[in-house]
Amino acid sequence: MPSFWRRLLGRPTPPLLPEIIQHFNHRAADEEHFPSTIDPHIYHVQLLMEYFGGLDGRRVLDVGCGKGRFARVLQEHYPQSRIVGFDLAEAMLRYVPAGVCACAGSMTALPFLSESFDCAYATESLEHAVDIDTAVREMCRVVKPGGRIAIIDKNVEQWGKLPTPRWEKWFDRKQLERLLGKHCGKVSSREISYWADVAPDGLFLAWLAEK
Numbered sequence: 001m002p003s004f005w006r007r008l009l010g011r012p013t014p015p016l017l018p019e020i021i022q023h024f025n026h027r028a029a030d031e032e033h034f035p036s037t038i039d040p041h042i043y044h045v046q047l048l049m050e051y052f053g054g055l056d057g058r059r060v061l062d063v064g065c066g067k068g069r070f071a072r073v074l075q076e077h078y079p080q081s082r083i084v085g086f087d088l089a090e091a092m093l094r095y096v097p098a099g100v101c102a103c104a105g106s107m108t109a110l111p112f113l114s115e116s117f118d119c120a121y122a123t124e125s126l127e128h129a130v131d132i133d134t135a136v137r138e139m140c141r142v143v144k145p146g147g148r149i150a151i152i153d154k155n156v157e158q159w160g161k162l163p164t165p166r167w168e169k170w171f172d173r174k175q176l177e178r179l180l181g182k183h184c185g186k187v188s189s190r191e192i193s194y195w196a197d198v199a200p201d202g203l204f205l206a207w208l209a210e211k
């Protein structure tokens, strides 16, 4: 595995990467905690659809897609969209639905041309990227000027609320706003909950950015 990554990324394997790959390849069998579907009414899904608008004919990147539960809903709503589900764990990618293009690699070295997507999003995956600055820079690089980026992840103020593997990081609103602001013009963030009519409990944050 290390030599595969060295070849793929053209540089030494980041020390934690083999462990993270093994972790998620193993967890792919756990459908309860890593589901392959999501209720489209959940606000995390609604937010992406509201922010991105119509996706038919547009290229969309799901960064750290896991089994592609978000991509599945977007693809069903917008059958003419071209969605790429990108993830480190090939065992996760086996669940990505037909119609979504599955691609393996690390979000810290996206194998895509600059400005080749209309939108990109990462849901609960940036927290595993280890090198957060590089992952955010990569997401922004592959999105076209005027394109939109959404990140949904956990709030560092709630750290400890859930068990976490040793590499996981949660985020401060301003910290990610600043990172996105290096590459994007309009950046905002807010607390979100699973349901539009339930007040957020502070665990999840959404960052929205326009390049």
Ligand SMILES: C[S@@+](CC[C@H](N)C(=O)[O-])C[C@H]1O[C@@H](n2cnc3c(N)ncnc32)[C@H](O)[C@@H]1O
Pocket (backbone or CB within 6 Å): 020, 024, 035, 063, 064, 065, 066, 067, 068, 069, 070, 086, 087, 088, 089, 092, 105, 106, 107, 108, 122, 123, 124, 125, 128, 129
């Ligand atoms: C908690 S799961 C979330 C999956 C999906 N976004 C969802 O909401 O269902 C985190 C995912 O991030 C992936 N991941 C972790 N590090 C990654 C990296 N450096 N590049 C790409 N994907 C990564 C894992 O393999 C895993 O599938």
